[in-house]
Amino acid sequence: MSTPLFEPGQRPRIWALSISRLRDLFFDIAGEYVERADLRIVSHGFEDAVREIEAAGTGRPDVVIAGGSNGAYLKTRVSVPVVQISPTGFDVMHALARARRDGANVALVTHGNTPDEVRRFVAAFALDVTLASYQSAQDAESVVLDLRDRGIDMLVGPGLATDLAANAGMGAVFLYSRASIRAAFDTALEVAQATRRETVRRQRLDNLLQHLRDGVVALDAQGQVEAMNQRLASLLGIDAARAVGRVLLELAPDLAGSLPEADGDAFCTVRGASYVVHRGPLANSGAAAGTVLTFQESRAVERLDRTLRSRQRVQQFSARYRLDDIVGASDSIERVRTLVRRYARSDATVLILGESGTGKEMVAQSMHQLSARRDFAFVAINCGAFPEALLESELFGYEEGAFTGARKGGKAGLIEVAHRGTLFLDEIGEMPLSLQSRLLRVLQEREVVRLGSTEPTRVDIRVVAATHRALTEGIAAGRFRADLYYRLNILSIALPPLRERPTDLLPLAVELLLQAAAREPRLAARLPDAAAAERVLEGLGDALRHYPWPGNVRELQNVIERLAVELADADTETGTDAIQNGTSGAALSREILRTVAPEITLEPQPRAKKSALTLRERSRHVEADEIRAALVTHGGDRDAVCAALGISKTTLWRKLNAAQ
Incomplete structure (x- = not known):
């Protein structure tokens, strides 16, 4: 039978167990702990008390209070902390004094061996008291009957002994006082709070381990598992809960010989997959306190490395040239400098016109360095240096699975990389028509859609384009969109040839x-x-x-x-x-x-x-000169030249003949 004293709450759950007169003291002082604990007085002991505790499930007590042999029995059979009630020296003195008043022959009976301080106390005051002890409930009955047969008429002891003495017709004085019961309750509260704190700490640690992407196991000094997250348990094919307390190498013998012998890293293979295993101390006191092993899949390390390289590449998108790097004092160059300073204060799109080699990118970088976007990326791409499909993915990016060979997780395009900075589109006249319409939307809506995606991403960029061709001729020939031209040609800078x-x-x-x-x-x-x-x-x-x-x-x-x-x-x-x-x-x-x-x-x-040549004819001659230079560089190998310039053999032949 159990008696709940109040409704369960968030307070520590404490059960006080007794089948003797100790229960009456529990009831007497229980009201003092109503505000601090969820207290139940349980009228069970020994095996019945064990069954009561185990059957409670999630309502199990945080701490159990019991006295004498009952407390000793429960300590070895339940998984919750047990606080045994210990009589104080005052309890012993007071109980013996009462017994001497009511009986001639007095015996002091305790559970377990009689404490040395009790023996010294009796000897110091020359008390005529018989000392006896018992180890179990059955033993207690034999001790009490033996004392009765020896003429003892008054017994001092805990609840079980005094109940047996009363049943045997002897006088009995209960050893425990309210002070000793209060001390046990206070100790139980401290133990419950400490246990709760440790439980919360372990729960947080376990929650942290379960959310780690890597497999983690904590081992004690003997190599036994103290904690393991589910990721590593699934990797090894074992039950994480049942692994606690067992030797890791017995659970996973395949790991033998591949784990780091000292703090550091090693490689191992588990179920056909490669892992980087890191070993470190569980605490600052060194290996004697245990070890932590972290299993990280090698492919994840490679992906992380690629991500870091990608981020480093993004950080390298910066402008190197400043306006002072533009050499020259001629009127035409001074006019260029004036326009660069003026246009740097605006966010409008700029079109830079000039022959090849006149420094169009240097002007674009100088403008970026003078603008309010100087602290963000300057991203440059040559629109004539990539095949159409590659240029599209480089500019606009793609989602995972957008095409065969697409990077896992997708990739941000250069337009996204330039967010809050400047996007420099060199040789804009070489951009394929199909991409011109997509670029036009970026300029109009300031948003980009990755390949394989339907979700637009907002971007804040300034676009600077450059060309050595006459875009108006491209419009007339149907190679360049007129609407894109007017979107690009808001501000314009013409660079003079040398x-x-x-x-x-x-x-x-x-x-x-x-x-x-x-x-x-x-x-x-x-x-x-x-x-x-x-x-x-x-x-x-x-x-x-x-x-x-x-x-x-x-x-x-x-x-x-x-x-x-x-x-x-x-x-x-x-x-x-x-x-x-x-x-x-x-x-x-x-x-x-x-x-x-x-x-x-x-x-x-x-x-x-x-000077009599038209701009279009000049462009043809410049292209032909570049092709001839490439032929010299590649030893006349036309295939290599076509691959380097990104053109076909037919285009190479046509451009060479057009400049004749």
């Missing part, structure tokens, strides 16, 4: 030579400043100014690189004299120029024919 700003040619050559010298240790000391570089190049002024430079600054840079290599390999003494004296430098430089750049003659080049 031949139209001859005063900037020598300063540009000097700057390019200094840059080449900075990369070549043999030249760095010989060309410490612009004055030294200008003296080296002063004899080339006329030849450089009279050449039309169809490749513009890019072609000039190539020529200067060739001259730098020659100067670095020249005799140090001769080269130094040429720089210092300024006399032999011109002759030396002319000879070098004839050797490394035979296309540049020393005679003035006729410009009438060049």
Whole structure:
């Protein structure tokens, strides 16, 4: 029979168990603990009490209070903490005093061995008291009857002994007092709170382990499982709950020999899959406190590595050039600088026009660096460098499974990567018509839809486009959408070709030579400043100014690189004299120029024919020059050139013949 004292709540559940007069004391003081505990007084003991506790299920007590042999019995048979009631020294003195008043022959009976302090107390005061003890309920009955037969007429002891004494016709004094019961209840509250805190801590730890993507197991110093998450249990094919308390290598013998022997990492194979296993201490005290093993699938590590590389690549989308990097003092270049500063204050789309090699991307980066978007990405893509399908996935991104070979988890396109920054579309005239309509929607709606998705993603980008072609001719020929052109051509900057700003040619050559010298240790000391570089190049002024430079600054840079290599390999003494004296430098430089750049003659080049060419004809000649350069680079291998330029053999043949 059990007596609930109040409705169950969130307070610690404490059961006080007794089948003797101890129960009456429980009732006497129970009211003092109503606010602090969910207290039940249970009139069961020994095996009946064990069944009562186990049958309670989720309503099992947090702590059990019992006295004497009942408490000792329960401690070894139930999984909940048991607080045994211990009589105090005052309890013993008070009980013996009462017994001496009512009986001639007194015996003190205790459960277990008689405590030494009781023996010393009796001896110190020369008390005529018989001491006895019992180990079990059956033993208690024998002890009591034996004392009766020995003439003991008054017995002092716990509830079981005093009940037996009363049944045997002897006098009995109950050993426990209200103070000892209160002390047991207070101890039970502390134990319950400590147990609850530990339970909550373990539940949180277990919840954390279950939500980890990796398999985790905690082992004690003997290699027995203390905790294991479900992910690792499923991997090993075992029951996580039943694994606790068992040796891990007995549960998973395949792991033997593949786990790290010390703190660190190792590789192992489980059911055909490869895992990276990390071993670390369970606590700061070292291996004696246990070990934690973490199992991470190697494919997950590879995916993480790819993700980190992808993020690092995104972080590398930044502008390197500033407005000060644009060399030149001509009126046309000053006009470009003015427009860059002005347009940097706007978010409107910009179209940069200019021949190949005039520095269109440098202007775009300079504009980005001066804009309010400078702290975000500058993403550049050459629209003519990719096949149509690849360009589409690079620009717009794709969802997982959008096409064969699509990356797991999908991929953000460059338009998304440029969010809050600048998207630079170089060679916009080369963009396929099918993608032009999709780009137009991005410009109009400021949202992008990945391949294989129907969900648009909002983007905040500024678009800067560039081309060396006449887009109006593309519109007339049906190769370029008129509506996209007018969306792009809101703000416009036209970059002058190098031949139209001859005063900037020598300063540009000097700057390019200094840059080449900075990369070549043999030249760095010989060309410490612009004055030294200008003296080296002063004899080339006329030849450089009279050449039309169809490749513009890019072609000039190539020529200067060739001259730098020659100067670095020249005799140090001769080269130094040429720089210092300024006399032999011109002759030396002319000879070098004839050797490394035979296309540049020393005679003035006729410009009438060049200036008479239309913009479309100029574009054809520029393309043909680039194709011829590629043929030289690839040793005349047309297949390799077509692969490098992303064109077919038919297109290569047509462009070469169109420039004749």
